[in-house]
Structure formats: C-alpha cells, structure tokens
Amino acid sequence: MGKFRFNLSRDLWAAHYISEKELDASNIIKIVRDGVLRGFAVYSILNYDAIKACGILDLCADGKDVLVELIDKIIEKAVNSGVDFIFLRECEEPYDDAFDAKGFFYFMESVILAVLLNPRELLLALSERIHHGKVLKFVVEGFDPILVKVGKKGIRVIEGERSDLKVLTDSKTFLRLFFGQTSVLKEFLRGRITIDRIFSLSTLVRFFSIIKQRRWYIPSGDWT
Amino acid sequence: MKFSDTKRKIRNLRPGEEEEHLEMLNLCFDPWGSVEKWKKLYVQPNFDASKNVVIVEENGEWAGGGTAWFREALTKTSKKIKVYLAGDLYVHPFHRRKGIYSTAMRSLNDLARKRGAAIGFAFPSIYRTPSIALPKYGFARVFHPTTRILVLNPEKFLQYLIHQAQEAYLPRKFEGLRLKLVVYFNLTGRGHKALRTFQVKKGKLCESASAVQDTKKFDLTIDADIDILLGISACFYLKQKALFPKLLLAFLRRRLKVRFSLNFLRSILGLCKID
Numbered sequence: 001m002g003k004f005r006f007n008l009s010r011d012l013w014a015a016h017y018i019s020e021k022e023l024d025a026s027n028i029i030k031i032v033r034d035g036v037l038r039g040f041a042v043y044s045i046l047n048y049d050a051i052k053a054c055g056i057l058d059l060c061a062d063g064k065d066v067l068v069e070l071i072d073k074i075i076e077k078a079v080n081s082g083v084d085f086i087f088l089r090e091c092e093e094p095y096d097d098a099f100d101a102k103g104f105f106y107f108m109e110s111v112i113l114a115v116l117l118n119p120r121e122l123l124l125a126l127s128e129r130i131h132h133g134k135v136l137k138f139v140v141e142g143f144d145p146i147l148v149k150v151g152k153k154g155i156r157v158i159e160g161e162r163s164d165l166k167v168l169t170d171s172k173t174f175l176r177l178f179f180g181q182t183s184v185l186k187e188f189l190r191g192r193i194t195i196d197r198i199f200s201l202s203t204l205v206r207f208f209s210i211i212k213q214r215r216w217y218i219p220s221g222d223w224t
Numbered sequence: 225m226k227f228s229d230t231k232r233k234i235r236n237l238r239p240g241e242e243e244e245h246l247e248m249l250n251l252c253f254d255p256w257g258s259v260e261k262w263k264k265l266y267v268q269p270n271f272d273a274s275k276n277v278v279i280v281e282e283n284g285e286w287a288g289g290g291t292a293w294f295r296e297a298l299t300k301t302s303k304k305i306k307v308y309l310a311g312d313l314y315v316h317p318f319h320r321r322k323g324i325y326s327t328a329m330r331s332l333n334d335l336a337r338k339r340g341a342a343i344g345f346a347f348p349s350i351y352r353t354p355s356i357a358l359p360k361y362g363f364a365r366v367f368h369p370t371t372r373i374l375v376l377n378p379e380k381f382l383q384y385l386i387h388q389a390q391e392a393y394l395p396r397k398f399e400g401l402r403l404k405l406v407v408y409f410n411l412t413g414r415g416h417k418a419l420r421t422f423q424v425k426k427g428k429l430c431e432s433a434s435a436v437q438d439t440k441k442f443d444l445t446i447d448a449d450i451d452i453l454l455g456i457s458a459c460f461y462l463k464q465k466a467l468f469p470k471l472l473l474a475f476l477r478r479r480l481k482v483r484f485s486l487n488f489l490r491s492i493l494g495l496c497k498i499d
Contacts, residue, residue, distance in 0.1 A: 007296040007304070011269040051384045075374065084380035088372040103412045104372045107454035108350060108462065112367035113358050115333060115344040117308075122342040125305045172364035175343075179366040213300050216367055222295065222309060223347040 003215035004179070006222055016221025017042045017057050029073045031066050039066040041074055045081055054078040056088040057220055064095045071102050091217045112218065114179065116171040120146050120157065122178075126211050128154030134203045137163035141170045150207045165200040169193040180214035230283055230322075234331045237277035237289075242266070245277065248286060252314035265312075270294070278331045280324050287319035290328040292336050297343075308336040310346045313354065329361045350461045351392035368462075375450070378409040378416040385454075386420065389429050392461075397491050398424045402432075404445040407453060443488040447481035448474070456480070 008016070018028055031039040039061035046053045056074060061067035078086050088099075089110070099106075116122075119140045130151035135158065139145045147163060149156045169177075173192040176182045184205045187193045195204055237245055242262075249256035266273050271293060279289040290313040297307045310332050315324045336344050346363060348354035359365075375381045401424040409416040421432040421442070446453065452474045459467035474480035 002298070002300045002302060004300060005298050006307075007298050009269065015264070015268045048384055048387070051380045051387075053384070079376065084375075084377035085384070086374040086376070089369055090372055091367075091369060099372050102374065104374045105451040105454075106370040106372050107451065108368055108458035109371050110347055110349050110369060111355055111365050111462065112369060113346045113348065113355070113363035114366045115310075115346075115358075115362040115364070116342075117333060117337045117344055118340075118342045121340065122305060125303045125342065126299060126301070171362055172359075175364045175366055181366055215300070218345070218367075222293070 003217055004213035005217040006219055008219050013219075013221075016219060029070060029077070031061070031069055038062050039070050041070045043074060043077070045083065052081070052083050054081070054083040054086040056086065059088065061095075064098055067095050067098050068101075071098060075102065089220050089223065110223070114175050116140065116143075116175055119143050119171075119174065123148060123155065123211070124157045127156045130154045130156045134164040134200065135161050136203060136207060137166040138207075139166065139168045140174050141168070143171075148207065150203050150210070152206075153210070155207060155210050164197070165203060166196045167193065167204055168195075177208050178211060178213060179216070180212045184208050232327060233281040233284075234327065235279050235281065236275060237273050237279055239274055242273065244286075245273075245289075248289070248316065249312060249314060252288075252316060256312075256314075265293075266291075268293070276335075278328055278335060280327050280331070282319055282322065282324065285319070286316065287322075288313070288315040288324035288328050290314070290332045292332050292339075294336070294339065294341065305343070306339070306341045307343045307345060308332075308339070308341040310336075310344055325357065326361070329358075333361065350458060351388065353393050355461075356393070365462075375409055375411065378407075378411065378418060378450075381409075382407060382418050382420065386429075386431060390431075392429070394424055394427050394429065396427065399427065400424060401444060401488070401491075402442045403429075404442040405453075406445070406447040408447075408449045410449065442483075443485045443491075445481075445483040449479045452479045 027043055027045070029041045029043070030037060040058075041056055041060075042058040043054055043056045046055055054074070054077075059067075059070065061070055074086065088104075119138075120143070123138075123146060128151070130149060130153075133149045133151035136148045136150055137145050138148050147158050147161060149158050149161075169187070169192060173182075173187050177184065177187065177193075184193065184201070188195070188201065193204075195201060246256075246259065246262045249262075266277075276292045276294070277289060278292070280287050291311050293309040293311065295307050295309065297305050299305065310329070313325060313328050313332075315328075333344060344363075346354065346358055348358065373381075403422040403424070405420045405422065407418045407420075409418070422429050423432055424430070448456075455470060456467065456474070459470055471480065
C-alpha cells in the first residue's frame with residue numbers, strides 16, 4: 001500500500017534541490033552499481049554565523065546496504081568540508097537503525113499541522129465505483145453534510161439517498177482520524193465523534209480504515 | 225485610536241513589490257533570509273507571487289501578510305487532491321497585538337479554499353509561537369517528524385542550539401530563572417562535556433558570561449546527555465504525556481540529573497515568581 005505524499009514534478013524537484021544542469025555538481029552523491037542508479041543523496045553546506053552544518057535535503061536508496069554507503073560518503077564529505085554537524089529531517093522511513101549505527105541521534109524540532117478546508121472535495125477524490133453499502137450522513141462541524149456510501153473496500157460520495165446512520169465530528173478529530181493519529185473507538189469514548197446508531201459503529205470504523213493515510217512523505221524542500 | 229476606527233484591507237502582492245516584501249520579512253522575522261532564499265521560495269514553478277502572497281493593510285500601512293504554496297498530493301491509493309502550504313506569516317512590529325496574524329491566516333485559508341484545496345499544511349518549529357497559535361485557526365497536529373543529527377563538533381553544535389533556544393518562546397513563570405546546564409556528548413570513540421549558564425530575561429534565554437561553579441546560585445541545574453536533553457525539551461513543548469516516563473527512564477539510567485531550588489519548585493507550582 002502506498003503512502004500520502006506530495007507529487008513532486010521534475011521542475012519542482014529541481015527548484016527544491018538541484019537543477020538538472022547541476023546534477024553532476026559536488027553536492028549530490030550517487031551510488032551506481034552495474035550501471036544502475038541504486039541511490040542518491042542531495043546535501044547542502046549551510047553557514048549559521050561561525051557554525052557550519054551539512055543538511056541532507058533528499059535521500060533515496062533501494063536497500064539498506066546502499067543507504068549505509070550513502071551515509072558513509074556524506075560523513076566523509078562533511079568531515080572534509082569542516083562541518084560541525086550533519087542533520088536530516090526524515091519522514092517515517094525504514095532502516096532507521098542504519099543512522100543509529102553511525103552515531104546519529106534523533107529529536108523532534110518541528111510538527112506538521114493540517115487544516116481541513118473542504119471535506120467534500122477530499123472524500124470525492126477518494127470515491128470509488130461502489131454500488132452496495134450503508135449510507136452514512138457525515139457531518140463535520142462548520143461544513144455542509146456529506147452523504148457517503150461505505151462499501152466493503154471503498155467509499156463513494158453520493159446525492160439524494162436516505163441515510164442509514166448519522167455521524168457528527170469536528171474537523172480536527174476528522175484530520176487526526178484521516179491521518180491515522182487516533183482511533184474511532186478512542187474518539188467515540190472521548191465524545192469527539194458521535195453516531196446516532198451505536199450498532200452501526202463498525203460501518204464508521206470501516207469508513208475510516210478505508211480513507212486512513214497512515215504513512216506519509218512530504219519532501220523536505222516543501223517544509224517552508 | 226479605537227480599533228473600530230481602523231480600516232483593514234486585504235490585497236495581493238503587486239508586481240514590483242517583491243523587494244519590499246523581502247524587506248518586510250527580514251524586519252519581522254529578524255532575520256528571514258537572503259535574496260537567494262526568497263527566489264528559491266517565491267520563484268517556483270506554478271507559483272505566482274501576485275496571486276499567492278496575501279498582504280494585510282491597516283489604515284493604508286503594510287501591517288502583515290502570509291503566503292500560500294499549492295501542491296498536488298497523492299493518497300495511498302494514488303488519488304489526487306489539491307493541498308496548500310501556509311507559510312511566512314508575519315506582522316510588522318508596530319502592528320502587533322491587533323489581530324493582523326489572525327486576518328492573514330484566515331485570508332490564506334479562504335484563498336486556498338477558493339482555489340480548490342481540500343487540506344492545508346503548516347510546518348512550524350515546536351519551539352516557536354506558530355505551533356501554539358495555529359490550532360486556533362483549525363490546524364491539528366497530524367505528523368511528528370524527527371530530525372537526525374550527527375555531531376562532529378560538540379561546542380559548535382551547542383552554540384547553534386543555544387542560538388535556536390534564544391529565539392524560543394518561554395512561559396512567563398520561568399522569568400528570572402538561573403539555569404546551569406551540563407551536557408554530555410557521546411561521540412564515536414570519545415566523550416565530551418560542555419557547561420553553560422543562563423538566565424531567563426524578558427521571556428528569552430540569555431547566556432551568562434561566567435560559569436559560576438556554586439550550584440546553590442542556580443534555580444535549576446541539569447546534567448544530561450544531549451539526546452535526553454533534546455528529547456525532554458521536545459516533550460515539554462509538545463505537552464506530551466511521554467515526558468514523565470522519559471524523565472523517569474533517564475533518571476534510572478543515570479543519563480539525567482536535576483537539582484533545583486525551593487524557589488524554582490514554588491514557581492513551577494504557581495506559588496511564587498522567581499526573583
């Protein structure tokens with residue numbers, strides 16, 4: 001299963017990190033094996049007054065061995081450039097232990113916040129061609145109600161049908177459920193999500209398990 | 225002048241105002257960045273500064289603003305949705321505490337909604353005020369990214385952290401606090417110990433010139449490994465419940481030692497102010 005991610009076009013990638021003309025420049029490290037590109041890292045040397053830092057902007061590897069080789073090369077380049085520290089802002093990624101083994105430690109310095117602007121547009125984008133299922137009248141506080149048919153494997157935004165159950169929540173709870181930061185049961189017990197037919201709670205649980213986006217990738221160049 | 229007499233206007237950045245916009249950002253963020261940084265963010269594919277940059281005017285004066293960057297996001301099933309990124313929200317120092325930030329933020333959300341965005345995103349530092357302010361405008365915490373660090377020069381890294389900490393928001397109850405910090409770095413093959421002393425003045429952490437050795441002169445003395453120190457400060461700012469187990473575990477592993485005065489304890493409990 002994929003992840004929620006920003007679609008980075010070629011020109012946007014170039015704007016964030018490095019233009020195609022500069023692809024052979026010194027601030028990109030490539031691992032090529034048998035003529036095939038297996039991984040790359042784009043980094044930048046930053047100066048904060050008298051402090052020199054190496055920021056890893058983008059890192060892509062098709063296996064742990066390639067990642068380890070990339071990390072070694074970045075450290076080597078950083079040491080040669082007289083850098084004081086190396087940093088990398090990472091999304092949820094596998095092979096975290098590769099960084100631990102090299103002496104990296106981690107901490108939290110930023111948080112990603114989201115605001116719901118149009119739940120109808122969002123659910124319309126997630127709609128599938130399903131014909132059978134319970135109809136849920138979904139009300140997010142501050143927005144018009146939305147009728148959603150919840151099938152076994154998909155959902156569909158519909159019009160003019162009678163609803164089987166009504167669900168009421170607020171936009172923040174909706175977002176936390178949408179991005180998999182909490183569970184329906186937890187929010188139901190907290191009273192942040194209400195349902196008029198308790199026996200249809202499983203439909204609501206299924207609805208959120210279908211739309212939930214637990215894994216994510218936002219390119220560091222977009223962290224404005 | 226009463227607020228009711230003021231005339232507030234929202235408009236877009238006009239062609240030719242780019243340089244003035246950069247000056248405003250540098251004035252308000254003190255500093256924001258260079259022309260190169262401005263170009264990187266404001267001369268992007270499919271980005272039109274005259275449509276995406278919102279300016280708030282108060283009685284004809286440029287009082288604040290903000291910027292919206294639009295992106296296409298793909299869901300786990302590769303469905304496309306339009307999203308926007310809110311950033312560079314600023315208020316001119318002469319116009320603070322008048323609700324300019326609120327006007328700019330709401331205008332950005334309205335602009336994004338009209339342009340078809342389903343979700344908006346913001347990426348504030350946990351140590352700055354926007355991470356506290358944005359939830360008032362409907363923002364919810366959805367992801368907690370981590371930063372990986374490899375320290376090569378501990379003294380310089382600490383200097384960088386102190387610089388960052390000096391810009392952080394500190395609750396009023398810490399005013400006057402005298403802090404002694406002993407930080408341990410576990411570098412590959414060698415260890416390093418660094419000592420710094422501070423005092424909180426006007427809500428900011430100020431480094432004291434001399435490292436006084438007498439522990440009794442400090443309200444709070446912290447001895448900790450660097451990763452423990454950063455982990456605990458993140459939990460404190462995020463108001464995470466994980467703070468207490470983290471503290472306890474660090475104590476038990478002898479990776480954290482804390483000494484505090486009775487005065488400090490009283491101020492934490494809200495019984496008195498640190499003088």
